[in-house]
Amino acid sequence: SYVLTQPPSVSVAPGQTARITCGGDSIGRKSLHWYQQKPGQAPVLVVYDDKDRPSGIPERFSGSNSGNTATLAISRVEGGDEADYYCQVWDTSSDHPVFGGGTKLTVL
Amino acid sequence: QVKLVQSGDEVKKPGASVKVSCKTSGYTFTRFGISWLRQAPGQGLEWMGWISGDDSYRGVGQRFQGRLSMTADTSTSTAYMELRSLRFDDTGVYFCARGYCSSTSCSGSKFDPWGQGTLVTVSS
Numbered sequence: 001s002y003v004l005t006q007p008p009s010v011s012v013a014p015g016q017t018a019r020i021t022c023g024g025d026s027i028g029r030k031s032l033h034w035y036q037q038k039p040g041q042a043p044v045l046v047v048y049d050d051k052d053r054p055s056g057i058p059e060r061f062s063g064s065n066s067g068n069t070a071t072l073a074i075s076r077v078e079g080g081d082e083a084d085y086y087c088q089v090w091d092t093s094s095d096h097p098v099f100g101g102g103t104k105l106t107v108l
Numbered sequence: 109q110v111k112l113v114q115s116g117d118e119v120k121k122p123g124a125s126v127k128v129s130c131k132t133s134g135y136t137f138t139r140f141g142i143s144w145l146r147q148a149p150g151q152g153l154e155w156m157g158w159i160s161g162d163d164s165y166r167g168v169g170q171r172f173q174g175r176l177s178m179t180a181d182t183s184t185s186t187a188y189m190e191l192r193s194l195r196f197d198d199t200g201v202y203f204c205a206r207g208y209c210s211s212t213s214c215s216g217s218k219f220d221p222w223g224q225g226t227l228v229t230v231s232s
Contacts, residue, residue: 033218035153042203042222043153054220086153090216096169097143097217099153 002091004100011106018074020103022087028066030089037102038083046085047072074105082107110134112204112223119229120194127190128226130204137185138162141209143219144178144189148200158207158214159187165212194230201225 005023012018022032032050035043045054047063050070060075074081087100115129130142143158156176157168163180177190187204203226205219 031216031218035219042225043205043219044222045218045220048218048220088153088218090214092215094170095167095213095215097155097214097219099155102152 001094002089002098004087004089004098006085006087006100006103008101009104009106011108012074012077013108014077014079016077018077018081018105020072020074020085020105022070022072022100023068024070024089025068027068027070027089030065032063032065032070033088034061034063034072035086035088036081036083037086043086077105077107079107081105110206110221112206112221114202114204114223114226117227117229119231121232122194122196122230124194124230125190125192126194126228127188128202128204128228130187130189130223132185132187132206135206136161137180138182141207141214141217142178142180142187143205143207143214143217144176144202145205145219146200146202147225148197151200156189156191156202158209160209160211162211167214191228194228196230199228199230201227 034047037043050065138161159178204223
């Protein structure tokens, strides 16, 4: 089955740019979505279809997807951005969605 | 405003069943699918299955074949998930989420929004 690989953790200082990667075989050919999950809360969609933002999501959140790696970038990081971030695609061979293992973003 | 509101937390014994509801509002229920996902304590997200909003089509993850039932009540815009033969490792938070699905496929779908989650604890 299709596998998405994320780094377990990323740390960044406030005001800097955080980059969280999601690796998968030819992932650039798939529509990729990113979710933010804060402790004790449900996930929230922050980027969909590689690079689009739902209404209400700050422009500081951006996405890219090419080759075997997708990236979520969060510019001007704030303390409120501390959360777990998950990438997700739909695996057409199994006809079900696949999630990455999640990345814990820590703001130093 | 689109909202998904789930039923309350549950405590069940091994071998029992649990049924969780997901009441939706703010959109046309039959035009979207509902997926069910879960998260074990301290772990990542796991998809369980999905149901079309018109209750005509279901897709179930391999790990849950034979144990998972899903229904969609179009009269109340509410989806239900029942998991049978509960085991200790079924303990976790269960989420419903709206999926951008056709009547027979969720290919490429994102999940937005999500319900608040229902904690299911399996304990003897």
